[in-house]
Amino acid sequence: xxxxxxxxxxxxxxxxxxxxxxxxxxxxxxxxxxxxxxxxxxxxxxxxxxxxxxxxxxxxxxxxxxxxxxxxxxxxxxxxxxxxxxxxxxxxxxxxxxxxxxxxxxxxxxxxxxxxxxxxxxxxxxxxxxxxxxxxxxxxxxxxxxxxxxxxxxxxxxxxxxxxxxxxxxxxxxxxxxxxxxxxxxxxxxxxxxxxxxxxxxxxxxxxxxxxxxxxxxxxxxxxxxxxxxxxxxxxxxxxxxxxxxxxxxxxxxxxxxxxxxxxxxxxxxxxxxxxxxxxxxxxxxxxxxxxxxxxxxxxxxxxxxxxxxxxxxxxxxxxxxxxxxxxxxxxxxxxxxxxx
Numbered sequence: 001x002x003x004x005x006x007x008x009x010x011x012x013x014x015x016x017x018x019x020x021x022x023x024x025x026x027x028x029x030x031x032x033x034x035x036x037x038x039x040x041x042x043x044x045x046x047x048x049x050x051x052x053x054x055x056x057x058x059x060x061x062x063x064x065x066x067x068x069x070x071x072x073x074x075x076x077x078x079x080x081x082x083x084x085x086x087x088x089x090x091x092x093x094x095x096x097x098x099x100x101x102x103x104x105x106x107x108x109x110x111x112x113x114x115x116x117x118x119x120x121x122x123x124x125x126x127x128x129x130x131x132x133x134x135x136x137x138x139x140x141x142x143x144x145x146x147x148x149x150x151x152x153x154x155x156x157x158x159x160x161x162x163x164x165x166x167x168x169x170x171x172x173x174x175x176x177x178x179x180x181x182x183x184x185x186x187x188x189x190x191x192x193x194x195x196x197x198x199x200x201x202x203x204x205x206x207x208x209x210x211x212x213x214x215x216x217x218x219x220x221x222x223x224x225x226x227x228x229x230x231x232x233x234x235x236x237x238x239x240x241x242x243x244x245x246x247x248x249x250x251x252x253x254x255x256x257x258x259x260x261x262x263x264x265x266x267x268x269x270x271x272x273x274x275x276x277x278x279x280x281x282x283x284x285x286x287x288x289x290x291x292x293x294x295x296x297x298x299x300x301x302x303x304x305x306x307x308x309x310x311x312x313x314x315x316x317x318x319x320x321x322x323x324x325x326x327x328x329x330x331x332x333x334x335x336x337x338x339x340x341x
Contacts, residue, residue, distance in 0.1 A: 017100045039181070042102055042279050043076035046241050049105050052091025054201045055082045058178075061127040062137060062267055063107045065299050069290035075280065084201075087176030087340060089115050089122060092270075095115065096124035100274035100284065109267045111176055113325035118176045118340040126326065132318035133269035134250050139305045141182045141239040142224045142250070145216035146209055147232060152232050154236040155254035157216065158190045170219040171205040173341045174198045176263045181329070182218030182239060184336050189253075189260035209233060220265050221247070221304030239263050244304040266325075268318045280315055288313045310321040 020225050024028035049067060053059045065082055071078040076184040088111045098104035124130075143154065151157040159169050170187075171181040179202055187193055197214050199205035202223050209215050210232050221238070225246055228235045238244050253261040269287060271280060290296055291307035300306050311317060 042276075043074050045103060046077045046079055047071075047074070047105060049078055049080050049107055050091050050095050051080060051082050051107050052088035052111075053061035053082065054084045054203065054310050057202055058139065058220040059107060059109050059267060060299075061303070062139070065296050066136065066287065066290040069293040069296060070283075070286040071079050071291040073286040076221060076267055085270070087111055087115065088120070089119060089176075093123045095114065095270065096129040096272060098129075098272050098334065100272040100276075102106055102271060102275050102279035104272065105134070105283065106130070106218060106270040107162070107267060108185055108270060109139075109176055110167060110181065110263075110265050110325065110329075112235050112268070112270070113322055114176050114181060114329040114333060115329055116326065117330045118258075118338065120339065125206055127319070127323060129272040130272050131258045131273055132272060132283045132322060133280055136267040136269065136287065136291065136313070136323060137300060137307055138264040138266045138306050139220045139222050139303075141178065141218045142221055142228065142247075142262075142304075143182075143186065143216065143218055143236040143239070143253070144209065144228065144233040145226055145236065146214070147214045147234050148212065149215055149234055151236075154251075154258055158192075158235055158258065160194045161190060161194055162192050165192050168194050169214045170194045171214040173198045173202045174200065177202070179217055179219050181332075182261075182263050184338075185261050186218060186258075188336075189330075199249075200221050200330045209301055225302070225304045237261075238304075246302060246304045266321065268321070284314055290335060328338065 032252040047097065049063055051063050052334060060082060067078040067080055083094055088108060090106055092106055094107040095104055111216050116124055116126065172183050174180060183196065201238045202219050205217060206219060206223060207215055210227060221244055227233045227249060235250050237253045238247065238250050239253050239262055241254065241262065243252055244250065268281065288310050291313055297307060
């Protein structure tokens with residue numbers, strides 16, 4: 001597959017057929033009787049990449065971008081499996097319990113660092129249940145609204161929200177989702193509480209935003225760039241220190257007067273704890289090769305993001321990022337006083 005639209009079409013097809021063919025793949029590559037000792041022949045069968053979110057979503061899109069070049073580097077087929085539910089914790093838990101043989105790999109985003117603070121009975125520990133493989137990309141968030149929403153700028157939005165907090169609706173993809181976290185930071189930075197409207201994913205939330213059923217939301221550029229460029233939504237700012245090349249006219253939150261609203265959605269690859277280090281290293285090297293692939297670079301650029309530098313696509317850099325983010329979000333979530341059921 002050569003374009004993001006084809007990846008999304010494939011994702012929708014997988015969702016439609018219920019991932020029937022993937023059950024056989026999982027039984028052969030992650031749920032078998034082989035242990036952690038893979039020997040020198042890795043990989044010699046299909047590898048399953050588990051995405052703990054819906055097909056066609058931002059994390060799914062990024063996964064499918066890198067799957068083909070990683071497969072080429074590894075010399076094995078990579079099958080993408082969507083296991084959604086509970087803010088990504090269902091799919092992550094499945095991978096934590098899989099055989100540590102390198103044939104079951106998790107793609108997760110910032111939610112890996114927020115789940116311990118949100119869920120009391122998580123069933124896994126990010127630093128103890130997984131081996132980190134490497135970071136993939138950091139996707140900027142955008143603050144967007146229905147196109148006929150009155151506020152013209154980010155500062156206007158803050159003023160309007162403060163004056164109409166009981167009426168304004170802020171959409172998100174559920175507790176712990178990136179859109180939810182960004183929304184929390186917006187409310188903290190603006191010093192206001194608004195009515196939040198949770199959805200089952202960013203897809204339906206953005207659909208309702210375009211349709212005018214909700215007022216505004218935060219979402220990743222991988223999900224909003226097309227709607228922004230098409231004029232289907234009103235865009236206020238991007239939540240990173242620098243502007244996004246694909247959206248050059250969109251100011252940063254700092255430029256727009258809300259410097260405390262800064263967040264990006266980082267993605268990384270994980271394997272179960274105990275996976276042999278030579279296997280982890282092979283996956284990391286394949287990831288580096290994929291992130292250097294010009295097609296991947298071009299695809300990500302169209303969606304307002306870019307691959308991380310090669311030095312960050314390593315187990316060590318990834319673990320350091322995870323450790324730092326676990327501490328950061330534990331405080332944010334505790335201060336917000338939220339818990340997932």
